[in-house]
Amino acid sequence: MLEGALVKINSDTFTVKVNDKYYDCKSRGKIRNISKPLVGDKVLVNLGDLIIEDILPRKNALDRPQVANIDMALVVTSLHQPDINLTLLDKLLTIITINKIEPVIVLTKRDLASKGELKEINKLIKYYESIGLKVFNNDEISKLKRYLKGKIVTVCGQTGAGKSSLINKLDKNLNLKTDEISFSLNRGKHTTRIVELFTIDDFYIVDTPGFSQIDLDKYSKEDIKNSFKEFKDNDCYFNDCNHLNNTKGCKVISKVKDGTILKSRYDNYEIFMKEINR
């Protein structure tokens, strides 16, 4: 058996890259307790009968998009069409961080924003950078490429934000369809959803259809709290302070009041904490 990378799933055909060659394989079905291999999985294949025999332990696995072993996620965020949605942005940052993936913000459609809006956006960018995030514009392609070197990358963000367009800019040969409502082919009985990891220069990237609804159900309040990096190292009166009420000397809340912590970040934190009941 040989080790390879699962780079494409088209219905029940799994394309595995072994030593730079591609093999279309089938899966044996349930492997240990994993129901289905995911794009990004490292797998052991039997090249005699083209069967995936085993899935190596995963670093992480996401539901939306369905991918494994991701190092970085580009949170593609348009300023207009669709309008920037800070709650969705923060939610994606939270989910990605909890899954031990580095989130990277990529802003698109700056050309559709007014001067005044760009001024506000620049303030936002400064804030996100101050909490340790990388922020790129979708025209900073060579800079972005250098940052993705050696990584397995996914894109995420709303439908229409410019994810496929961005990947096309990263690799001029790809020609991914843009403006696609859905990745489904053969609508109807046999709906096929293709997930594919593209090799570009020295990194891998997977395109995914967009979404606007995601839920935080499977995460805990502790996870959510820890994903807000700027809330850490604030010695609130209570060590286990959830930063949700102001009566007991909460340093986070006082920093929101004095503007050190961005109000929208705190508001979204409150929304997420209310959304889950654990």
Ligand SMILES: Nc1nc2c(ncn2[C@@H]2O[C@H](COP(=O)(O)OP(=O)(O)O)[C@@H](O)[C@H]2O)c(=O)[nH]1
């Ligand atoms: N004005 C403008 N349009 C863009 C930009 N990036 C992408 N688009 C357009 O936005 C639409 C949706 O892009 P697409 O890449 O399909 O979005 P996806 O759904 O996130 O994959 C397409 O018509 C693109 O041409 C941008 O920076 N500026």
Ligand SMILES: [Mg+2]
């Ligand atoms: Mg797309």
Ligand SMILES: [Zn+2]
């Ligand atoms: Zn607190």
